[in-house]
Amino acid sequence: MKKAALLLGAVVVLLMAGAGVWLASGWYGSSTVSEDSGFVVPQGASGTAIAQKLEEEGLILSADAFLLRARIFGGSGTIKAGEYSIPAQASSAEIMDILQSGEVVLNFVTIPEGLPSILVHERLMAVEGLVGEIPVPDEGSILPDTYDFQTGEERSAVVARMQAAMDDYLAEAWSKRTDKSVVKSPEEALILASIVEKETAQADERPMVAGVMTNRVRIGMMLGADATTIYPITKGKPLGRRIRVSELRSTNPYNTRAVAGLPPGPITNPGRESIAAVLDPAETKALYYVADGSGGHVFAETLEEHNRNAAKWRQLRRERGEM
Template identity: 40%
Template sequence: MWRNIASNALTFLVVAVFLAGGVLIWAQSEYENAGPLPEPICLEVPRGSNMSRVSEDLVSQGAVSSGTLFRLGADYSEKTQDLKAGSFLVPEGASMREITDIITRGGASTCGTEVVYRIGVNSAEVEVRSLDPATGRFVELAEFDPAADEPAPEAFTEVRGRADTRYRIALAEGVTSWQVVEELRSVDVLDGEVEVPPEGSLAPDSYEVAEGDTRASLIERMRRAQDIILQEEWANRADDLPIESPEEALILASIVEKETGVAEERPQVASVFVNRLRDGMRLQTDPTVIYGITNGQGVLGRGIRQSELRAETPYNTYVIDGLPPTPIANPGRASLRAALNPAETDYVFFVADGTGGHAFAETLAEHNENVARWREIEAEQAQQN
């Protein structure tokens, strides 16, 4: 009798172990295989939330088949305590494992509503936008000039106080350090005062910020980013450049940045200035003269006077030899790369061609022809206006 009982118990134990093993294999498969989500969603994880609340939200949105299994998988992978607050794009058919990785790895939020403070060369604006998970594209909700449009649009005031709203500061290539600081002073999500940093030391880019961040910490992020870019581009510079230091590279890049808005032209524009430096020719570039007049504090808003072109200032490259003493703006990586790897040309002149770009020339005679054509285009444009 006892032998039969022992045999039956052993059989039951074997079956139980077998079933448990099968359940574990099934659970692992459910956790790692594609999920039921029919289209992308934006998952909001508020500050102070936990994996239990997130799992309930995922079940309600049809992203996971079992909240319990999702939580157990997160526990088993030791990621429950790594949950990050934010707005996260969960792709169609994401597995539980993939969703766990998305909400625990950190970094910038990938979807939701954000307010973008754009600092441009000629103006600043605020954009309110929201990512459409289905298309992966941002939908603009409002855009306005904070200096001119009062009161602010309702779409801005609605999201401004929400806990899940994200904020971003976007610097255009070619802005001056004074412009950056001046605009940051009006961004009300930032705190504290900050001094104007050296010209050229800030990397034009998009920076996510949180309410309460200091202006000084943001400026420091921009400076560190520019330092890294400058070091990388300097290390990969062409041979035999008439540039002796990274600081001179930054100066030349800032001139290239201000001389053309056509990305494809930067290497050609850079080649003109590099060739002039090699030949001992003066750079004769208007943006440096303008910087000497404005000190980078805003836009000149008028033409350069003949007296200003003749004035002996450190930034008048019609008068001085070589480079001006400092950058005249904050150049982006593309202009730095162009300055340090210019196109191989014999160009020493360029002038506007009426299309937004420039006509380049190797000789003064060719340049004079290009200038004459540009004067004709200017006259035609004046008649049309």
């Protein structure tokens, strides 16, 4: 009887040792996955659902075995939602460590300076990895920049971050405004900055264009910006044709060739430099500017000087076959 008991005990020990080796090798041993893989943990997914998803995507052999080993070896950390990068041949232990690390893969979306909200909406709706519907954001509410997001994140959450970034930057910039600025509120700063953004693509010209616009606002002169006239027609999209005479004569509040003062709202999402420019514009007596043919503008203090500059620009366009 003693020998039988000893033999049975030895068998049990061997079985337990074998089970331990099986459990440990299945947890710490390398997988046969030959390539790095992306894996998304959905928001609110249970441990069972995550294990089943890992099995379905071929990253582990068995969801049940993974869950059993995770209870024994997995530690007390929690798995965080997001997208993760799983290296080739990662063991179950390595996969669990990655999913508990919270070091998610980030994707990026860029909103360029001067992109109107209707096109911000189109860009975000086209981004793969974001979910959910969003309305077109309020014009001027988005700060142009590059933003990160996680796969499966709500578009509304990304928009909220973009709008919070604009609120924060505008508040910071407003606190640094100089007495050269003519705008009376952060909202007016956004409106004027959106016009400056559309009037020049050259960053080094923005303070000067802002100076001209500031001078015009100060003396009650019409701003004369074609981009404001176009805005009610296209909501910021390219017009695709020349402005009609009837549109230039329209007395709608966005037509700054017919109505003095600022339009009722921004015409695009201005960047940091344009906002800073209207809050600290260049000191200048210039009231006019026209394209110089090289991507920039030539500025003038008098209408006579401006007309000469405009004539040179028209002649250059004729020589280029543009007129």
